[in-house]
Amino acid sequence: MALECCSCNEKGGFLKDALFQKIIGKDYCKDCAAKFVKTALEKIVITTTNNVDGYKVKRYIDIESVEIVVGTGIFSEIGGDISDFFGARSGAFEQKLQKGKKTALNLLRYRAFEKGGNAVIAIDLDYTEFSGNRIGLIANGTVVELEAQD
Ligand SMILES: [Zn+2]
Structure with a gap:
């Protein structure tokens, strides 16, 4: 069909x-x-706070968490000079982390959207170190439906 x-x-x-x-x-x-x-x-509001100015929580929908794994690539690239190692390398790594963070937050937005929420509040970001020079980025948040306060 x-x-x-x-x-x-x-x-x-x-x-x-x-x-x-x-x-x-x-x-x-x-x-x-x-x-x-x-x-x-x-349109989905994301915040680390429990409240959003001018809105009240109409409905608590669910707690969501997403995990992103970021490879550092640091030790595979040893061999350049040491200042380069701590300068450019950490810069590249920061960029990877920033990108990972953005992806994690977008995933939270998507989960909220799927569940009919319009915001994710009380977002908490955590980092864990894995073996093999990988960093795990975990974002938790509460999916809610907000409504404007009158
Ligand atoms: Zn179409």
């Missing part, structure tokens, strides 16, 4: 159906799905 995009009305078909995505019970073509999710995620 061919699918139809609920947003642009593009028709699926035998091969195209595989590219369609079901989001909260509706079928989207690949392009509309990407756009829809991006817009939805941008």
